[in-house]
Amino acid sequence: MEVRNLSFSFGSIKALRGVSLDAYEGQVTCLLGPNGSGKTTLLKCVMGLLSPYNGSIRVGGREVSEMDRREAARLMAYVPQIHRAVFPFSSLSVVLLGRTPWISEISGPGEEDIRRAEEVMEELGISHLAHRPYTRLSGGEMRMVLIARALVQEAPVLLMDEPTAYLDFRYQSIVMDVVRRLADSGKTVLLSLHDPNVAAAYCDRIYVLDRGTVAGVLEGSLDKGILERVYGMELAQGSVDGRTFIFPRRGASRSSHRGGS
Amino acid sequence: MGRRGLSLALLTAGLAFASLFVGRFGIEPSLVLRIIAHPGTKVGPWTYSQWSVVWLIRVPRTIMVVLAGMALATAGASFQAVFRNPLVAPSLLGVTQGAALGASVAILFASPSGSVVQLFAFSFGLLAVAISYFISRVRGTPGTLTLVLAGVAVSMFMSSMVGVMKFLAASGSEERISSLVFWLMGGFYRVYWGSLRLPAPIIIVSVTAVMLLRWRLNVLSMGKEEAESLGVDYGKSIGLVVVLATLMTAATVSVAGIISWIGLVIPHIARMLVGTDNRLVLPYSLAIGSSIMLVSDMIARVATTAEIPVGIITSFIGFPFFAHLLRRRRLGWA
Numbered sequence: 001m002e003v004r005n006l007s008f009s010f011g012s013i014k015a016l017r018g019v020s021l022d023a024y025e026g027q028v029t030c031l032l033g034p035n036g037s038g039k040t041t042l043l044k045c046v047m048g049l050l051s052p053y054n055g056s057i058r059v060g061g062r063e064v065s066e067m068d069r070r071e072a073a074r075l076m077a078y079v080p081q082i083h084r085a086v087f088p089f090s091s092l093s094v095v096l097l098g099r100t101p102w103i104s105e106i107s108g109p110g111e112e113d114i115r116r117a118e119e120v121m122e123e124l125g126i127s128h129l130a131h132r133p134y135t136r137l138s139g140g141e142m143r144m145v146l147i148a149r150a151l152v153q154e155a156p157v158l159l160m161d162e163p164t165a166y167l168d169f170r171y172q173s174i175v176m177d178v179v180r181r182l183a184d185s186g187k188t189v190l191l192s193l194h195d196p197n198v199a200a201a202y203c204d205r206i207y208v209l210d211r212g213t214v215a216g217v218l219e220g221s222l223d224k225g226i227l228e229r230v231y232g233m234e235l236a237q238g239s240v241d242g243r244t245f246i247f248p249r250r251g252a253s254r255s256s257h258r259g260g261s
Numbered sequence: 262m263g264r265r266g267l268s269l270a271l272l273t274a275g276l277a278f279a280s281l282f283v284g285r286f287g288i289e290p291s292l293v294l295r296i297i298a299h300p301g302t303k304v305g306p307w308t309y310s311q312w313s314v315v316w317l318i319r320v321p322r323t324i325m326v327v328l329a330g331m332a333l334a335t336a337g338a339s340f341q342a343v344f345r346n347p348l349v350a351p352s353l354l355g356v357t358q359g360a361a362l363g364a365s366v367a368i369l370f371a372s373p374s375g376s377v378v379q380l381f382a383f384s385f386g387l388l389a390v391a392i393s394y395f396i397s398r399v400r401g402t403p404g405t406l407t408l409v410l411a412g413v414a415v416s417m418f419m420s421s422m423v424g425v426m427k428f429l430a431a432s433g434s435e436e437r438i439s440s441l442v443f444w445l446m447g448g449f450y451r452v453y454w455g456s457l458r459l460p461a462p463i464i465i466v467s468v469t470a471v472m473l474l475r476w477r478l479n480v481l482s483m484g485k486e487e488a489e490s491l492g493v494d495y496g497k498s499i500g501l502v503v504v505l506a507t508l509m510t511a512a513t514v515s516v517a518g519i520i521s522w523i524g525l526v527i528p529h530i531a532r533m534l535v536g537t538d539n540r541l542v543l544p545y546s547l548a549i550g551s552s553i554m555l556v557s558d559m560i561a562r563v564a565t566t567a568e569i570p571v572g573i574i575t576s577f578i579g580f581p582f583f584a585h586l587l588r589r590r591r592l593g594w595a
Contacts, residue, residue, distance in 0.1 A: 049486050073492025080486065086345045087482055087537040100480050101492030108476035108540050133537075153491070 001046070001157060001188055006055035008045055015041040017212040018055070023190045023205075025156070028183045030199045031192040033209035034231055039192035040081060042209070043159045046190065047078045059157060073101035077150035081161040083142070088133035091145045095121060095130075098152035113152075120151045124178060139166030147175065151182075158182060160191035164198060176202045196222055197245050222246050265534070269548045273327070276555040280323045283559045285568075286314045322452045324461070326558045327551045329449070329517050330527075332464045332509035334550025337524030338531065338543055339471050339506045342478040343499050344405055351510040351524040354412035354503070358419035359389025360514040361445055365426035368441045369433060375451050378444065379459060379515045386511035389415050390503070404485075405499065447518035447572030449558055460512035467509040471543065474502065478539040520572045522579030523550055529583065553578065 001023040008016040016038045023029035031039040044050045046057055048064045057064040059075055067075070077098070085094070092114075099113040109117075121127050126144045129137065134145060143166060150158060163179065164172045180202050183189045193199045199206050199222075206218040208226050216226040221244055224237050234249045282293050288311050296307055296315045303312050336351035344353065352358065363385025367378040396411040423445070430438045471478075480488050481498055488495045510524070531545035557574040564574075 044486075047490055049489055069489055069494050070492040073490060076490075078490035080490075083483070083487060085483060086347070087342075087532075089479070089537045093479065093538050097480055097483065097487075097491055100476075103476065105477065106473040 001059045001190065002056075003042075003046065004056040004058075006042070006045060006053055006057060008041055008050060008053045010041075015212055016045070016053075019209070019212070019214055021207050021214065021217075023157075023188050025188050026183055026186055027204040028179060028189045028191065028202055030203035030206045031190070031209055032194075032196060032199050032206050033215070036211075037209040037230075038212040039209055040161050041212075043078070043161050043190065043192060047076055047159055048072045049078070070101050073153065073155070075155055076157040076159055077153035077155040079143075079146050079150045079158070079160040079163055081165060083146060085134055088135045090131050091126070091134050091137065091141075092117060092121070092130040094134045094145050095148045095152055098149035101153060117148070117152050120148045124148050124151075125174070140168060140171045143167060143175070144171070147178065156186070157188045157190070160189070162192050162194060164193060164195070172198065196227055197247075201243070266544065266548075269545065269552075273548045273552045273555070276552050276559075277323055277327055280326065280555050280559055281315065281319050284314065284319060284562055285566075286310075288314065317453060321454045321457055322449050322558075323555070325452045325457060325516060326449055326554050328457075328461060328464045329513045329520065330523060330551035330554030331468055331547040332513040332550075333520065333523040333554075334527035334531075334546040335468050335471055335543060336506040336510045338528035338539065338546045339478060339502050340524075341528055342482040342539055343502050344409060345482055345484060346409075347529065348525070349409075350521075351506060352416065352521075353409065354393045354507065355389035355415035355419055356386040356507050356510045357514055357519055358416045358423065360386035360511055361423045361519060362389075362419045362426065364444050364515075364518070365423050365430075365441055368437055368444065369426055369430050373437060373440050375453075375456055379456060383459065383511050383515035385419075386514055387507065389419050390507045390511075394503075408503075443570060444518045446570030447520040447575075448561065448568065448570045449517055450568050452516060456516050460516050463512040464509050467505040467512075468547065471502065471505050471509075472547075474498075474505075475539045475543045478502065478543070482539070518570075518572065520554075520575055522575045522583075523554060526579045526583045527553065 003019060003021045006016055006019045007014065019038070019042060021029070031042060033039055041050065045053050046059070046064060048067065048069070051065060053065070064072065095117040096109050096113060099109045099117070103109055103113070118127070118130065121130055124144055124147065126141070126148060129141055129145060134142065137145065143163065147160075147163065150160075160179070163175050167175060176198060179189055179191065193203075200218075204219070207214050208216045208218065208230055210230040215230050216223065218226070224235050224246055227246060228235050235246050236249050238245050238247070281297060282290050292307055292311065293315055296312055299305065300316060303309055333351055340349050340351055340353055341347050360382040363381035363383070364378050366385070367373070367381035371377050371381065390412075393408060393411040393415045396415070397407040427441070430441055477493065477498055480491055480493050481495070481502070485495045488498070513520075527550040528542060528546045530549055531542045535541040535545050553575070557571050557578055561569045561571040561574045
């Protein structure tokens with residue numbers, strides 16, 4: 001996947017300004033940056049949910065704006081940040097929705113699709129949720145169901161908007177382990193995260209976004225300087241088991257508040 | 262599901278059959294049975310008027326009642342799914358009030374004959390929805406919310422125009438006023454074979470089409486972004502469902518007048534029985550809608566010496582039934 005010089009505006013507000021990035025098969029590529037820096041907008045542009053954009057987004061050699069919906073959905077699966085259904089579908093039905101791009105317009109999922117959905121739920125350890133109403137799940141459970149839905153979509157590219165948001169400590173690592181495993185099995189994963197340490201631990205490459213532009217690209221280790229600049233706060237750095245961790249100093253946000261954004 | 266579905270289908274068929282035996286014009290059940298068995302024999306061990314009551318009145322009426330029940334319930338379920346709101350009814354985008362205006366115009370200024378009223382009601386119903394759509398399009402691509410708001414506005418406008426018609430009618434002939442009032446309250450008493458010609462094919466085709474799209478309704482009920490990321494062209498799909506639901510509603514209203522409650526309540530009853538999945542909700546709504554419509558119409562025919570408008574019956578049945586279910590079981594999103 002290659003994004004070149006991508007710009008997008010909501011009316012007069014420029015959400016993305018000339019962003020370029022690459023994401024590769026077998027790798028986890030991460031978008032990191034403060035709230036409002038354009039992470040979600042970028043993911044939605046790639047998925048074809050926001051248009052028209054300026055610049056170019058090519059996935060598997062094809063321009064996203066030229067694909068029809070079904071093609072795009074067979075190529076990319078999207079896990080949104082928040083999604084609330086109105087009707088209390090069972091979780092299994094929600095997962096099954098992921099089969100939609102493979103089902104003809106006038107039929108529903110068959111035995112094989114159901115088996116596939118159950119398999120994926122089993123793999124993710126959420127089989128017990130299958131018959132519970134999706135609307136009554138906790139934020140974390142809901143997220144796992146949406147990830148399962150993206151997996152039954154069987155798209156080579158996965159786009160995930162903050163897959164660890166609302167998840168407890170354990171679920172976070174379950175999800176990120178799954179993400180890593182998916183990339184290792186050959187998927188192209190592009191996701192956004194809030195926690196730099198999680199990003200560094202699991203991702204091959206980190207694009208730091210700031211107010212709609214790429215402020216820096218990190219590979220392998222975190223760079224305290226860039227993050228301090230982007231988040232507008234003082235950070236501390238430490239090392240455990242040979243890995244570098246970055247965390248905010250107490251009261252740091254007050255001392256150098258950047259304002260705006 | 263299989264057994265429950267089958268018994269529901271049998272119940273509907275049974276009610277439809279029973280409906281042939283019910284009416285003001287008393288005919289022995291055994292005689293009705295024999296008349297049904299010999300459709301070609303106009304006079305036999307029975308009189309011509311007995312034959313014609315069964316074959317020219319009760320049979321077409323029963324068919325229309327079944328079609329109306331399935332159309333309104335299916336339209337309601339589809340609207341609730343695509344507008345992501347369990348509280349909407351098929352009248353949402355103005356089709357019912359538009360049809361009412363069409364019927365009033367026809368009754369007061371053209372001809373109170375059944376087929377003219379039908380044609381006016383049908384086309385004004387479609388026109389009202391088209392107006393809602395174009396109003397919502399004024400600012401670029403419409404969201405469903407703008408469409409709903411436009412629909413509410415158009416509905417209100419249409420119903421005030423119906424008010425104007427009533428006002429104009431007040432100085433007109435008594436006969437026309439009463440035929441207008443009766444039309445507005447809904448009923449199947451005008452139905453004969455000829456009145457099925459327009460609505461029957463429209464209802465059958467559009468209901469079948471929506472049935473084929475019922476998995477798609479699940480996807481659409483998740484909202485725009487979700488549907489699009491699952492490979493569905495949201496605008497086109499919503500448009501198609503709205504057109505189909507509008508056609509079946511307009512076709513029904515054009516013959517039967519305004520029948521409230523069915524489109525709103527039946528899908529809820531179906532969901533209480535089979536859950537949220539529209540693959541089941543739609544066929545169940547269809548069968549339950551037809552059944553309740555049949556029962557309502559039978560009551561309308563025999564409850565008093567003069568026929569009661571069926572719209573009144575559906576509200577009398579619909580409301581307590583719904584309130585009871587609401588109290589006994591949770592709706593899921595409550």
